[in-house]
Amino acid sequence: MLCAVAWSEPVVRVEIVPPEAGFYVRHSSGAAMPGGPDPRAVLPSGTEFIARDVDGERGITLAVRKPGYEDFERTYPLAQGKEYWDGSGWVIGLELRPVGTISTFKHNLRFHPVPIYVGMAGLLFMTVLPLLRARRTTVALQRENEYLQDRYEQDLVGREVDSYLIEGKLGEGSYAQVFLARHKDFGDVFALKILRPYLVEAGSLQRIYRELDIGRRLKHPRLVRIVAFGIFHEAPYLVMDHVSGETLAAVLERGPLPVFQAMQFLEWMCEGVAYAHSEGVMHRDLKPDNIMLTAGGLKVLDFGVARPSGDWATLTGTGQAIGTPAYMAPEQLLGNPCFGSDVYALGVILYVMVRGTLPFGGGDVVAAHLSMPAPPLCSGADWLDALCASMLEKSVSRRVASVSDVLQSLRANHLTVMASSEKTTIISQQRNP
Numbered sequence: 001m002l003c004a005v006a007w008s009e010p011v012v013r014v015e016i017v018p019p020e021a022g023f024y025v026r027h028s029s030g031a032a033m034p035g036g037p038d039p040r041a042v043l044p045s046g047t048e049f050i051a052r053d054v055d056g057e058r059g060i061t062l063a064v065r066k067p068g069y070e071d072f073e074r075t076y077p078l079a080q081g082k083e084y085w086d087g088s089g090w091v092i093g094l095e096l097r098p099v100g101t102i103s104t105f106k107h108n109l110r111f112h113p114v115p116i117y118v119g120m121a122g123l124l125f126m127t128v129l130p131l132l133r134a135r136r137t138t139v140a141l142q143r144e145n146e147y148l149q150d151r152y153e154q155d156l157v158g159r160e161v162d163s164y165l166i167e168g169k170l171g172e173g174s175y176a177q178v179f180l181a182r183h184k185d186f187g188d189v190f191a192l193k194i195l196r197p198y199l200v201e202a203g204s205l206q207r208i209y210r211e212l213d214i215g216r217r218l219k220h221p222r223l224v225r226i227v228a229f230g231i232f233h234e235a236p237y238l239v240m241d242h243v244s245g246e247t248l249a250a251v252l253e254r255g256p257l258p259v260f261q262a263m264q265f266l267e268w269m270c271e272g273v274a275y276a277h278s279e280g281v282m283h284r285d286l287k288p289d290n291i292m293l294t295a296g297g298l299k300v301l302d303f304g305v306a307r308p309s310g311d312w313a314t315l316t317g318t319g320q321a322i323g324t325p326a327y328m329a330p331e332q333l334l335g336n337p338c339f340g341s342d343v344y345a346l347g348v349i350l351y352v353m354v355r356g357t358l359p360f361g362g363g364d365v366v367a368a369h370l371s372m373p374a375p376p377l378c379s380g381a382d383w384l385d386a387l388c389a390s391m392l393e394k395s396v397s398r399r400v401a402s403v404s405d406v407l408q409s410l411r412a413n414h415l416t417v418m419a420s421s422e423k424t425t426i427i428s429q430q431r432n433p
Helices: 101-111 116-153 205-216 248-252 259-278 339-355 365-371 382-391 403-412 414-431
Strands: 011-017 022-027 048-050 059-064 072-077 090-095 164-172 176-183 189-195 226-232 235-241 291-294 297-300
Touching: 011 022, 011 059, 059 090, 072 090, 164 189, 205 226, 205 235, 248 291, 248 339, 259 291, 259 297, 259 339, 259 403, 339 382, 339 403, 382 403, 403 414
Parallel strands: 011 090
Antiparallel strands: 011 048, 022 059, 059 072, 164 176, 176 189, 189 235, 226 235, 291 297
C-alpha cells in the first residue's frame, strides 16, 4: 500500500509482469523529472517515485526492454480519477507481451496457470493452428515481397515510367531510388523518386496520394516542387524539379562553416520551412542531406516524406518514426511530432554547420536526445548561442515557438553578424598583408 502524501508530491508505483523486468521513466514531455529518477537508470518492478510537474504538465512515459518480450513504451497522464489512481497515488501495473510460441507458453504457464488438460487443448488451439496459418501468410508475403523487390531493383535506365524516360540514376536511399527523367512530350528534365513497394502497407496508397498532393501544392523558391505522382509496377513514385548543386552534407564534409555563412544558410532554410508550416505541412526529416546548395542559394528537398499537421501515419503503417534519429526532436522520437520538431532539427543543423559535429554524437543517440542537455554552440555570437540553445530545448513549450520566430531573430541580427564578419576580415588582412 502507498502512504498518503500531499497532492503536490504525488507518488507513483510501477508493477511489472514478469517482476524481474526493469523499466525506464521520464516526464511525458521528454524531459527528466525534477527530483525524480534518472531517465537512463533501470528501475526494478515495485519502485515508488515522486512525479512532479514540468511546465504545468503532469505525466510520465514508461519504457521496458526485456529479452524474449516485446518492447513496451507508453505515456500515462497523471490525474485524479484515472483508472490507476488508488486515492493516494497512482499504481501502474503492466504485463509484457512475450515473443514467440515457446516464450508465450512459458509465460502463460508461469503467470496464468490452468488445468493441464484445458491448458494443453488451449495450447493446441492457440499455438499450433495459428502457427500454421501464420506460416502460410508469411510464405505468401515473402513471395510477394521477393516479386516486388525484383521489380524494384531492375535497371530502369532507358525505360519509360508513364510519361517520363529514365536517363540515369541520381541516388538511392533506405526507402527510395531517385532517377533523372525527361518528359517524353515536352523534353523537360525532372528528378523521379520511386518508393520501395514492399515498404508500402496494403491499402495505404490513397493516404500516400493525399500526402503527395499536399506536397504538390507547396510552391516556394526555397522548396523543391513536386510536379506529379503515380504508380509504376505497384511502386508509388513522385516527380520533382531537378536541382543541380551540392548537398549541405557534402559541403560539411570539408569542415564547419563561418558563422555568417551558417546564419545565411539557416535563414534560407527557415524561409522555405516557415512557408510549409503556414500551409499546415511539417517536413519531419530536415538534415544536411536534404538541403541542396544551388547557384540561386538553397533549396529544401524531400518534402515527399512530409505530413500534414495531425497525420502521423507512416509509409509502413507500423508506428515507426519517419526521420533521421540524429536530427529528431524528443517528441518525434516518441511518436508525437509537431511543428516544433522541425525547429529542433534546424537547431541541430545550425550546430553542425558551426561546430562541424553533431551535438549528440556516438553512444545512444536516441537516449541523448531524450534526456541530455545540448552542449553550447560557442559561435562567438551570444545571441546566436542563445537561439541555438532555445531551438534544442527538450520541452516544446520551452523551445522557440516557431520557425518564423527563428527567421525573425536571424534577420534582426543579420547586419550585426555581417559587420562583425567584415571587422574580423579587416583585422586578418592587417595581420597578414
